[in-house]
Amino acid sequence: MTKDNKPLYSLIVDELKAQISSGVYKPEDQLPTEAELSARYGVSRITTRRALEELERDGFIYRVKGSGSFVKSISRAQAENRTDGTGKMISLILPSEDDRGTMGYIRGASDWLNANGYYLSVHQSDYDSQKERDLLETLTRSGIAAIILYPRNDQTNYDILHRLCLDEYPIVTIDKYFDSLPLGAVVSDNFGGAYKSVSRLIELGHRKIAFLSAVSIESTSSVRDRYFGYCKALKDHGIPVDSRYIQLNMKAVREEIGVDKFYAQLLDSYRSEGVTAVQTENDLIAANLLNRCLDAGIRVPADISIIGFDNNPVTQHVIVPLTTVEQHFYEIGRRAAEIVVNWLERGKTAPGRVLVPVELVERGTAGAAPE
Known part of the structure; x- marks a missing residue:
């Protein structure tokens, strides 16, 4: 355990994840062996074995008996997903399930996906950019077919989003868009x-x-x-x-x-x-x-x-x-789900920015200007 009561293996996991995310270790690169990691971090092989098991569980690596541990590519993760029958799962990442419009997004996406043979998993970033990043990494590497992302803001996690664009991974944002990334988005007008x-x-x-x-x-x-x-x-x-x-x-x-x-x-x-x-x-x-x-x-x-x-x-x-x-939060969720499924089934990438119309609802707080 570290001074702050964190298991030693988790420190190794965090560092290797960061190195994989930043490109130090690229897809299909071989990671150091248990013995090499033990020597590098000054820990037992039991600790490094646990770290590699966690990385494999989170979808960052795959292990080949007698050969070692390798960085899992998104294409490999998706192929595994198709073969194990979970290739119909779409993930929705939200800042909070209590956020305004959240249930509209969830219902819109879920209703459309369920009607078309897909399933929705919902995840929260808790308005934390690092947690959002971890979810993007873990979900894509675990073989989730596509992601609908409600970003915390449009200033963070550019590198991983850019990499997903290069990999042509099916992802679309809702509520916000990124001007400098070729990401599709479904947003209100x-x-x-x-x-x-x-x-x-x-x-x-x-x-x-x-x-x-x-x-x-x-x-x-x-x-x-x-x-x-x-x-x-x-x-x-x-x-x-x-x-x-x-x-x-x-x-x-x-x-x-x-x-x-x-x-x-x-x-x-x-x-x-x-x-x-x-x-x-x-x-x-x-x-x-x-x-x-x-x-x-x-x-x-x-x-x-x-x-x-x-x-x-x-x-x-x-x-x-x-x-x-x-x-119209429901319509935003529905359109986003339709876009990623069209991408998966027909190879049609996200169609730029989709604007969903809004309406002025007049009640009691707006009136004629005082004379």
């Missing part, structure tokens, strides 16, 4: 949704319209597209984009100064600048903003209008039902 909702606010007489997001637009394609849709709607209606009304990456600011102070400063700035409407990144932010406004004596929508995004169930259970942009 985030740009069009924000454009539609901000245009509606302008129709209602609003001119000073804020934008509020928890993350930076650099980290997440979906938020970036919503922000760009917000900007385009303003520009097309002759309204300048004013940085005083835009708060990006508010999560970092809240953590730095505290939640109460953040919202106090935000609402003070809205009052002083004369902001009469806010387009938020999602419904949870919109609901929090709504509650803070009401607590501060700001009437919604009489003093300020708020529009969310997603049509999360929370939208109908707050004090004032939220106006929002509805995403």
